[in-house]
Amino acid sequence: MENTSTVTLLASGSLILGLIAAGLFFYFMLSQRRKRSKKESMHIEQPPANATLEPAAPEPPVNNEEPKTSFKQHSLFVVFDNPSPETTQQLTDWLHQVEAKYDPLTKVYHVPGKQPSNPVTIANAFLPGEMPDLFRDSNHEVKGISLLVKPPLRKRRNQQMIVFVDLAKQATEIFQGELLDADREPATEVTYQRIIG
Known part of the structure; x- marks a missing residue:
């Protein structure tokens, strides 16, 4: 029990x-x-109509510098002031000087610069963007060039961006042209700093 x-x-x-x-x-x-x-x-409810709203947080100060955005590629345009056969010959000589190589498939020039794996591309500034092979036949009139380059993945690898900006400045001086940014506005030091990083 x-x-x-x-x-x-x-x-x-x-x-x-x-x-x-x-x-x-x-x-x-x-x-x-x-x-x-x-x-x-709480997420669904809205304040009643007679509720006083708190003042909004002050907006951050406006920055006059261009916004830092990521680009698939940087581009600068050099529009020649007085295109002529002499200008085309100068362009041919300059392309030789900067060791540009002509690509017959894409009809553009590539400048190896400091990073041959990411060359600076030189194309026609006007549509369709194709350049004639000036090394073989310089009997063409080129009115301007566009310079294109992909930005580096890491900032410490921006040597090619420096080459890119230098090439654009050289071309502007040699061909007495106007240097324009990707928005077809005159390029400034701010433009160069944005590209170089």
Whole structure:
């Protein structure tokens, strides 16, 4: 009889502890749901019409510098002031001087610069953008050139960007042209700094 009462006592104790554990489980589950529903209702609720709104945080000061955005490629355009056969001959000589290589498939020139894996591309500034092979036949009139280069993945590899800007400045001086940025606006020192990084 004593064994039976002990077993009954243990069984009833286990049952009571199990019910307490189940109750605690449901209590915590319900409290989590309430917290979630409060958060959701706070996001959905809008302030009443007569509520006073707090003043907006002051806007950050306007920066006059050009925004730093990522570019797929940088481009500069040199439009010749007085295109002529002499200018085309100067262009041919300059392309030889900067060691440009003509690509007959894309009909552009590539300047290896400091990073031959990312050459500076020289194309026609006017549509369709193709350049004649001036090394073989310089009987063409070129009215301007565009210089294109992909930006480096890391800033410390910007040597090619320096070459790119130098080539554009050289071309502007040699051909007495106008140097324009990608938006066809006159290029400035800010433009160069944005490219060089």
